Amino acid sequence: MSLNYKSYWRKTGLKGKWGNIFLKRLSNHNPKNVLEIGVFCGVTARNTCDFLNKINGKNFSYIGVDLFGGYQNEHKDEIEPTFLKNQKFSNPLKNIYYNYILKENLNSIKSVSKLLRNYTDNIKLIAGDTNKILKELDLQNIDFTFLDGGHSYQTVINDLTVLYKSMKDKKKVILCDDYGKESYIPEVEKAINDFAKKNNLKLNLIENRFVEIIT
Ligand SMILES: C[S@@+](CC[C@H](N)C(=O)[O-])C[C@H]1O[C@@H](n2cnc3c(N)ncnc32)[C@H](O)[C@@H]1O
Structure with missing residues (x-):
């Protein structure tokens, strides 16, 4: 299957070749139920749903968790994408379109829901700090998690601990971003x-x- 990660004229954490490298991981494992921690503007969410729809028809689920503009609970040491502070775009046309014409915050449930409107029956978007809410979610059926939310030491440990509790010994997949030299965050x-x-x-x-x- 040809893999073609699209940006949908928004911001994504997976620019250039990285989008297709991500899709290749999905196609290696062919999951049905995917969790993304750190949805940002929903571009990876949309590409994931497009892919899941291609391989599973309507029989898939996507759960996305993000602060969506809310505050973090305990950790002030989080590394926040600079874009989120006041939605600054390097492309002036995007600035006019999103900030002045649509007046749309791309990192919001409203905006991401709009991007995922073809998949309303399959998706769940959850706003909150994973340090608090991840343990409250039912993650028993998740086949594949993309871990790309809070990047502090404590948040990553928290998220892995909660995920592993549900996914342990099931041969499921946790794909973590920002580990290697190409996008390195020491914590x-x-x-x-x-x-x-x-x-x-x-x-x-x-x-x-x-x-x-692999769990
Ligand atoms: C690097 S971006 C995610 C990029 C996205 N996966 C993509 O492919 O475009 C990180 C996201 O994690 C969210 N985030 C940061 N700390 C969080 C936390 N403690 N709980 C939930 N979401 C968090 C931020 O709001 C931000 O949207």
Whole structure:
């Protein structure tokens, strides 16, 4: 199947070749139920739903969790994409279109729901800090998680701990961003290494950026 990650004229964490590298991970594992932690403007969400729809028809689910403009609970050391502060675009046309014509905050449930409108029956978007809300979600059926939310040490440890509790021994996939040299966040790398060591998990480095854990 040809993989073609589209940007939908929005911002994405997976620019250039990275979008298709992400889709390749999905196509390697062919999941039905996907969780994304850190939805941002929903571009990866939309590409994920497009892909899941292609391989599963209507029989898939996507759950996306993000602060969506809300406040973090406990951790003030989070590394926030600069774009989120006041929705600054380097492209002036996008600035006019989103900030003055539509007056739309791309990192909002409203805006992401609009982007995912073809899939309303399959998706759930949840606003909140994963340090608080992840443990309250039913994650038993998740086949594939893209972990790309809060990037502090404590948040990554929290998220991995909660995910692993539901996914352990099921041969499911946790794909983590910002681990390797190509998009390196030292706290993320350290948290993942510590978690993997403690739980005796193998880390599969993907293109010097992502790391994949099979539970
Ligand atoms: C790098 S962006 C995600 C990019 C997205 N996965 C993509 O492919 O376009 C990180 C997102 O995580 C969210 N975030 C940061 N800390 C969070 C937390 N503690 N709980 C939930 N979401 C968080 C931010 O609001 C931001 O939208």
